[in-house]
Amino acid sequence: NAGVTQTPKFRVLKTGQSMTLLCAQDMNHEYMYWYRQDPGMGLRLIHYSVGEGTTAKGEVPDGYNVSRLKKQNFLLGLESAAPSQTSVYFCASSYGLGGGANVLTFGAGSRLTVL
């Protein structure tokens, strides 16, 4: 059981380039999330989805777009990368929010460097 898989694991971009991070989960989870983690700041929510075809903004959505065309996949796009987007990106998923459903399962992370 793979859980949550993120690709790529590492990427170096030049300022202005675009890229897409892919998150795939095989647990039939409804909710999916994209976080970024920076030193001393904890995990901050970029965008999230509560089901196939839905997306919503989190705490730090500027400069990112997302899509959830299939329940198992959640894509994070950077249209024009900036050095401030250098970070570790984590995808997570959960069944929902009530009771034990709100436990998050994380992917292994994607380390992005923007030069």
Place this chain on the structure above:
Amino acid sequence: RKEVEQDPGPFNVPEGATVAFNCTYSNSASQSFFWYRQDCRKEPKLLMSVYSSGNEDGRFTAQLNRASQYISLLIRDSKLSDSATYLCVVILYSSASKIIFGSGTRLSIRP
């Protein structure tokens, strides 16, 4: 003021010691509480949920104090393998956008 605050540490304790750290939250409407563990350059993983009555899982004990708005994690008989960063997570309003992570407390266990 941050919504969820943790002492960043590092806490450096000898193997076998008992160590405890707290996490404070600012919103009294917070509904669910968790401790996650994150190893260096790895993803966070659920350590334990925190229930109102307190709960224990082996050497780990979690407590919730709603009156003072903090949760705590106690680790007894610490092992070298307990070295990690411990993240406090608070969920407000049962909203996916209100899952708040603390910045983490770094714990280092020395032989």
